[in-house]
Amino acid sequence: MSDVFDKCRSWKDYRIAKAAGIYPYFRSIEASHGATEVEIEGRRVIMVGSNNYLGLSADPRVKEAAIRAVEKFGTTCSGSRLLNGTLALHEELEARLAKFLGRESALVISTGFQTNLALSSILGRHDIVFSDRQNHASLVDGIRLGFATERKFRHNDLDHLEQLLAAAEPNAGKIIITDGVFSMEGDLCNLPRLVELAKRYNARLMTDDAHSMGVLGAHGRGVSEYFGLEAETDLVMGTFSKSFASLGGVLAGPFDVINYMRHKARSVIFSASMTPASVASALKALEIIEAEPERRARLLDIAEKMHNGFRAMGFDTGVSVTPVVPVHIGDQVKCFRFWKALHEAGVFANPVIPPAVEAGHALIRTSYMATHTDAQLDQVLDTFEKIGRRLDVIPETRPMVYEPVQIARPGTGVRANRASEKWAAGAAGHLVNSNGFSLDQLSRMSSREVAGKLFDAVEHLTWRAANFQPEDLRKLGGASRRLWKKRGELPGLLLEKGAHFFMKNGHDHNGTPVERN
8 A cells, every 4th residue: 555655765865965975955054154154063164155145144234123123023923914914014115125126016925935926816717827947946836826827938948938929829818927037047037038028929027036136237126127127027026035134025016916916815815924023134135235236246246256267267157147156067976076075175055956957967056245255255266176176077277268257237238148068058978878878989088087987977877876767767768778789899998998097197906006118
């Protein structure tokens, strides 16, 4: 008889990663030192894995505002906004945000995730939602909870979106929903073209500005301000857990729409309201965002420094134009090894593996704060370079040239940078890939490269063998048959390469130094 808990008992990923010493999640932070450094397991490390973009979580003014709110209102409202959970502070924050964002009305909700769930209240049976495939998980769930039909378009492929719009029922209610800044890769939506399509096909348009509010635009109002299209964007969503140094989220738009959500959204009316401390923190952060534009300027300067610093070493930071700086690694096991080495060297960053990214595109996601010092940033770059060379992610010597990154500064209109072909075209360079095993490729490798490839392949296959997935079988396809047909050629080639390797490194199989003529 089946047990609903069986899937939990048979899940191996956690145990495998723990046993291998490369489990990267749920790390306990024991103390913070000015937000840019934290203490984990007694070790002080530089934090480049936080979305605290303006560094306001450690600002004395924000902390003092939270303390005063607790002293006046207590620690919680103990109820939903609909009943006993609305404070004058909530209404003040909503009014201030509506004015800041240039909208008729704004609604604040307890978490950013719940804010996107509130969308389900306006998605009826006869509506159609057009959603970018790389949208935030909270948007995915918010759409799923509604009754509308969903049509997903390929990431930032607006020709595909137009095909879907053209094929849709002309009289249906339609809304296009997209992230403003995509959280893993750091690229922007193509808002000008989205606005054009929304007008042509009579659709509404919403942007999730979780990673752009407080960061992009001359005043920090997000991606629509950055592109000069605030009036053409119907709904804007933002979170307080990033630039606003708090917890919660906001939806802003026409009064009738926001008022409807206020009374109908289940994540509003059946959830406890934002705590007094969270509201007061967000209010003070908003005040600082409006008064101190130099923080945004500093943040974008840092983003440019780090993107180009990584690229100068031979790393690829993909398409990002923002303070979200992804460092592409490739294989997920190597990504975990890279993360572990960073952590041991005093740098906290985040490993990102499938399904959050495509197979073969595992990366270390770094993100920066306006309060990082140049000394901290230089230490991060130096650490990445040492580990990148040791793990053969970057070459031993820096490239002679690299393509500098453009940053999304006000007035530039830049939307994405160019990634190398390796990362733009999909997973490549694996020992076994969709094209099978290439002996010609192997024969052109150095003995050191062959040894490295074999080591990575063995480690990767060992990891996968312990928790084999259906997609692994699909990816292998006919590779095993092709390998079998080539079996007669493999031993000689591998022995030859192995002999070259040991001769080059000066030791025989017993570890005795080899004499060179």
